[in-house]
Amino acid sequence: MDTLLSSEGDSQRTQYPYVTGTSVIGIKYKDGILMAADMGGSYGSTIRYKSVERLKQVGKHSLIGASGEISDFQEILKYLDELILHDNMWDDGNSLGPKEVHNYLTRVMYNRRNKFDPLWNSLIIGGVKNGHKYLGSVSMIGVHFEDDHVATGFGNHLARPILREEWREDLTFEEGVKLLEKCMRNLLYRDRSAVNKLQIAKITEEGLTVSQPYSLKTFWNFAAFQNPTVNAEGSWILCLMMFCCTKTCAFVDASFSFIARHGSA
Amino acid sequence: MFRNQYDTDVTTWSPAGRLFQVEYAMEAVKQGSAAIGLRSKTHVVLACVNKANSELSSHQKKIFKVDDHIGVAIAGLTADGRVLSRYMRSECINYGYTYESPLPVGRLVVQLADKAQVCTQRSWKRPYGVGLLVAGLDESGAHLYYNCPSGNYFEYQAFAIGSRSQAAKTYLERKFEKFTESSRDDLVKDALFAIRETLQGEKLTSAVCTIAVVGVGEAFNILDQKTVQALINEFEISGEEAPADESAPEQSGGAAPDQSGAAAEEEAAPMDI
Numbered sequence: 001m002d003t004l005l006s007s008e009g010d011s012q013r014t015q016y017p018y019v020t021g022t023s024v025i026g027i028k029y030k031d032g033i034l035m036a037a038d039m040g041g042s043y044g045s046t047i048r049y050k051s052v053e054r055l056k057q058v059g060k061h062s063l064i065g066a067s068g069e070i071s072d073f074q075e076i077l078k079y080l081d082e083l084i085l086h087d088n089m090w091d092d093g094n095s096l097g098p099k100e101v102h103n104y105l106t107r108v109m110y111n112r113r114n115k116f117d118p119l120w121n122s123l124i125i126g127g128v129k130n131g132h133k134y135l136g137s138v139s140m141i142g143v144h145f146e147d148d149h150v151a152t153g154f155g156n157h158l159a160r161p162i163l164r165e166e167w168r169e170d171l172t173f174e175e176g177v178k179l180l181e182k183c184m185r186n187l188l189y190r191d192r193s194a195v196n197k198l199q200i201a202k203i204t205e206e207g208l209t210v211s212q213p214y215s216l217k218t219f220w221n222f223a224a225f226q227n228p229t230v231n232a233e234g235s236w237i238l239c240l241m242m243f244c245c246t247k248t249c250a251f252v253d254a255s256f257s258f259i260a261r262h263g264s265a
Numbered sequence: 266m267f268r269n270q271y272d273t274d275v276t277t278w279s280p281a282g283r284l285f286q287v288e289y290a291m292e293a294v295k296q297g298s299a300a301i302g303l304r305s306k307t308h309v310v311l312a313c314v315n316k317a318n319s320e321l322s323s324h325q326k327k328i329f330k331v332d333d334h335i336g337v338a339i340a341g342l343t344a345d346g347r348v349l350s351r352y353m354r355s356e357c358i359n360y361g362y363t364y365e366s367p368l369p370v371g372r373l374v375v376q377l378a379d380k381a382q383v384c385t386q387r388s389w390k391r392p393y394g395v396g397l398l399v400a401g402l403d404e405s406g407a408h409l410y411y412n413c414p415s416g417n418y419f420e421y422q423a424f425a426i427g428s429r430s431q432a433a434k435t436y437l438e439r440k441f442e443k444f445t446e447s448s449r450d451d452l453v454k455d456a457l458f459a460i461r462e463t464l465q466g467e468k469l470t471s472a473v474c475t476i477a478v479v480g481v482g483e484a485f486n487i488l489d490q491k492t493v494q495a496l497i498n499e500f501e502i503s504g505e506e507a508p509a510d511e512s513a514p515e516q517s518g519g520a521a522p523d524q525s526g527a528a529a530e531e532e533a534a535p536m537d538i
Binding site for chain 1: 362363364365366369371372375403404422
């Protein structure tokens with residue numbers, strides 16, 4: 001054990017996540033914030049849990065969505081529970097809004113990162129207070145910012161570009177949901193950890209609602225997916241070649257086109 | 266109040282159910298020079314009389330900025346007041362760091378009161394000998410609180426503490442009903458009048474008093490001597506006894522540009538904001 005860096009028994013190094021949630025997407029719309037996340041909890045490459053709620057209410061004014069290690073998210077919810085409890089116990093006219101919750105979580109995440117013991121999550125916090133809409137993001141290392149639309153994980157690569165093109169300040173609720181569904185469908189096609197069971201949460205000045213879980217319609221009727229076994233015969237030779245010559249892409253390419261030209265025997 | 270066998274310890278009750286040490290601490294507040302606070306819906310003004318030990322020394326600092334949205338005026342043991350101001354600043358800064366949001370005054374005041382209460386229940390401590398007028402802004406508007414050495418706190422529309430504060434309180438009791446709707450400048454004027462009451466005939470100049478304001482869109486700031494003197498001159502030259510006519514200062518301010526020399530002070534009137 002490296003006693004120079006840490007005391008015995010206290011050795012905490014970067015953890016590995018075990019049960020993880022994939023992307024969360026959040027957008028501001030006309031009346032407040034919309035957030036979407038699927039209900040999958042992956043155990044490595046296995047989609048182990050399919051009813052994980054990854055969007056939760058925080059106090060009167062905020063909504064949190066999390067991706068990453070689910071147990072760490074549950075821990076964060078406990079911290080937030082205590083935070084809101086103490087806030088309520090003051091019993092005065094003041095309450096913590098989404099901005100305060102966001103910054104509190106930033107402090108928590110950053111301090112854990114400094115101890116080399118991170119909470120392995122990317123969080124999105126959104127809410128409305130006194131007419132002000134707020135949407136922010138915190139990562140497991142404490143990187144935090146606010147924006148009109150945010151996403152975690154794969155959402156950053158697959159959903160944000162769509163949002164950059166199509167997001168507007170004055171989206172109605174229906175338009176917002178359609179936009180989110182478009183992003184979620186894209187993620188469903190391309191993110192292997194995504195499951196087709198999602199929830200959409202809406203938070204406005206009046207309050208928060210989380211939808212019942214539902215599924216998206218998908219389309220698989222592409223030509224390339226028709227008759228998937230059309231070139232299967234003879235392809236065991238191809239597989240063998242690919243297995244033996246891992247670096248000879250050109251060779252494999254050539255074989256492929258040979259079979260394509262000559263068809264199956 | 267006279268000495269009796271129950272007043273040695275703060276942790277000793279008298280048969281009548283009093284803690285004499287705490288009451289003596291509140292006496293210390295009454296010995297300090299006057300401090301006044303008044304508030305409207307959107308602003309709070311703090312004012313205090315500055316006593317200097319001698320002509321050679323500077324006067325004691327009695328008003329402290331705690332944060333952009335909170336300030337405090339003290340009366341009593343200034344050393345205790347300084348220490349508590351430091352505590353308040355610390356609390357505000359820590360809250361702002363964690364939540365990126367200003368600490369609500371109401372919560373700060375409760376924390377302060379709880380801190381004072383501790384000193385009334387430990388045999389090895391003594392109560393703080395200072396009264397604090399806490400002025401601040403939060404979500405629910407402008408607030409003025411008074412924190413006592415006993416650990417009690419009260420919210421006020423207007424209040425005065427320290428020596429000869431009764432004169433100021435009498436003035437404030439006459440006027441307080443209109444404070445809620447007062448403009449910032451009227452509030453400052455009322456504060457100056459209230460201070461004048463405590464001086465009992467002594468001349469009111471900016472060297473003798475300090476004024477501070479906090480309000481919606483205005484961070485807590487202590488007005489500089491020149492501004493205060495200009496304000497004093499305004500209502501003394503107009504010969505006003507009480508702020509009856511709001512248009513009077515505007516008139517004197519408007520006429521000023523035509524005058525020269527000695528009337529230059531009137532031009533500096535900040536009333537035409």
